[in-house]
Amino acid sequence: MEQKSKRAKLNNKKRMTAVMQALETRYPEPERGLKSGEDPFRLLIMAILSAQTTDARVNLISPALFERFPDAKSIADSSEGELEEYIKTVGLYNTKAKNIRNACRRLVDAYEGVIPSKMEDLLTLGGVGRKVANLIRGDLYGLGGIVADTHCIRIANRLGFVSSTNPLKVEKALDPLVPKDKQSEFCHRIVLFGREVCSARNPKCSGCELFTSCDRNGV
Numbered sequence: 387m388e389q390k391s392k393r394a395k396l397n398n399k400k401r402m403t404a405v406m407q408a409l410e411t412r413y414p415e416p417e418r419g420l421k422s423g424e425d426p427f428r429l430l431i432m433a434i435l436s437a438q439t440t441d442a443r444v445n446l447i448s449p450a451l452f453e454r455f456p457d458a459k460s461i462a463d464s465s466e467g468e469l470e471e472y473i474k475t476v477g478l479y480n481t482k483a484k485n486i487r488n489a490c491r492r493l494v495d496a497y498e499g500v501i502p503s504k505m506e507d508l509l510t511l512g513g514v515g516r517k518v519a520n521l522i523r524g525d526l527y528g529l530g531g532i533v534a535d536t537h538c539i540r541i542a543n544r545l546g547f548v549s550s551t552n553p554l555k556v557e558k559a560l561d562p563l564v565p566k567d568k569q570s571e572f573c574h575r576i577v578l579f580g581r582e583v584c585s586a587r588n589p590k591c592s593g594c595e596l597f598t599s600c601d602r603n604g605v
């Protein structure tokens with residue numbers, strides 16, 4: 387039994403290497419969904435806003451939002467209702483506004499306005515769960531992190547690397563298979579692949595470059 391599980395792990399490593407190579411060939415320089423201009427503060431706020439909302443919607447409202455609120459202090463000091471005006475076309479904007487104000491107050495009070503890099507610190511910021519924290523750690527600090535978003539969860543299941551829709555389980559299943567220094571790019575590639583090929587409703591299995599590595603194999 388133990389032998390079998392060891393074999394499965396080895397097999398998964400091999401399969402993941404093949405998957406990563408195919409994705410790298412398809413997307414040598416994967417585009418980021420959120421256009422934050424590499425600005426840490428913007429990336430954090432946009433990532434919080436992007437929950438259950440398209441990246442396109444968040445990108446659309448961002449220029450006006452950051453012109454009025456260029457840093458954490460400007461949001462921490464704003465009066466209730468002001469931030470809401472700028473993000474009201476985004477889903478769940480009332481909750482997100484509260485979370486963002488809390489996150490910015492904490493950033494100012496505890497971190498001098500600088501986005502922290504440790505997972506436990508990031509998780510103390512309003513609206514930041516492991517998905518956003520891993521995005522920040524990977525994209526800003528090069529520390530890696532599996533961003534278990536809807537595309538990642540769906541594709542990891544279809545490929546047979548995990549059998550669960552629980553984001554933490556997906557993260558823990560993929561983390562040992564993808565080298566830390568490749569995790570950030572890997573996750574951006576998975577999002578693009580999920581949008582273009584392995585979509586939720588209509589995966590284009592015939593002709594898919596991951597077909598031979600895929601458990602679903604077109605089923």
Ligand code: SF4
Binds near residue numbers: 589594602
């Ligand atoms: S073969 Fe189909 S299910 Fe598997 S990764 Fe490709 S598109 Fe997705």
